[in-house]
Amino acid sequence: MTCEEILEAVFPLLEYTELANCMLVCKQWRDAAQDDHLWKSFCSKIWPSICKQQSPPTSTYYLFFRTYYKKQYETLPPPKLTFNDLEFYIDILVDGKILFSDVVPGPDFQKIPPPEIGDVLRSHIEHPKYKLILPVEPRFTIHLCDTVSFSVFVERKDTKKVACLLNKSIFHNVYRTSYRALGFDEYLDFFSPLNLFVNLGVRAWISLLFMDYSNEAANDIFAIEMDFSYAAKSEDEVLWLLDMLDWK
The missing domain is CATH 1.20.1280 (Monooxygenase)
Known part of the structure; x- marks a missing residue:
């Protein structure tokens, strides 16, 4: 046969x-x-x-x-990945010029708001929905007239393979009342077509979080945030989702 x-x-x-x-x-x-x-x-x-x-x-x-x-499905088995297995390649450009570029180890993402932020930002960061938050040091500034693009790739250190989360995308909206500039890319490619909790049409979302004392023209960025909306609401679900990406 x-x-x-x-x-x-x-x-x-x-x-x-x-x-x-x-x-x-x-x-x-x-x-x-x-x-x-x-x-x-x-x-x-x-x-x-x-x-x-x-x-x-x-x-x-x-x-x-x-x-x-x-x-x-009610519960997930423990994920096969940990954030120690991952490195994120993040590039943010303003009008074609590099504003932020770094290789970020997975454990560097945290959910600890800086002490000087206001209640609106603090409530957003401390919301139970899981987020990957990277504090930015030194901080940088973007202006409302800037065209800001971003790319995020993630590498598995165990296999030396890379997957794309966001690629040369543009920030679409600036929400001054919640102090975020928000962007997203096309739907993610998964190697595994069926999984335990992820529905069709999953996107990675990225936000630039800016201080609430920023003025109308310029925003003081203190952190970069990534999440997968309600497709992955916990650390285990995010790790499962990342594990099922189309690694190359």
């Missing part, structure tokens, strides 16, 4: 969690495991009505299962 024939014989015998793990082996296994007949079978056990039509309500049954089954 060929490898394709073996996969076609074995994959229908697996549970969806086992099939999802098979997707991590290689591209051939991933493509075979995305056979929509397999995912129609899983859908029919949970939502039999959606399988009564000739075509699925979404583009594929795999997409439907991936989108709507994630809430069934």
Whole structure:
């Protein structure tokens, strides 16, 4: 039997969690495991009505299962990564000139607000939703008329592979009432198409946090913040999400 024939014989015998793990082996296994007949079978056990039509309500049954089954999980196993395994490459440019450029070890991200910030910023930083916050020393200033772009890559020290979180993106909005300049990139690429908690369309978000005494023209930046919104709300979920990126 060929490898394709073996996969076609074995994959229908697996549970969806086992099939999802098979997707991590290689591209051939991933493509075979995305056979929509397999995912129609899983859908029919949970939502039999959606399988009564000739075509699925979404583009594929795999997409439907991936989108709507994630809430069934209650807890995650411990992540395989730690922040000690990661280094972040962060570049921020203003009108094409380097404003901030550094290689940041994972443990350097913290959630300790500087003592001189106001209540609005402090409440944001201390919110339970997990954030990666990098204090900036020395601080720098951006002006409202500046075009600020940013890139963030992350490297796994164990495999020496790199994944992209944000690439040459532009800060879209400045929220003066919450003292943040906010930007995001296209949706992230995951090697693992199905996982325990992440839905479709996950973005990395980056913010420049500025002091509340900044004026209308210039903002005094004291920290860089990254998060994944509600796709990853804890340290373990963030590490799981990072582990499933398309590392190259």
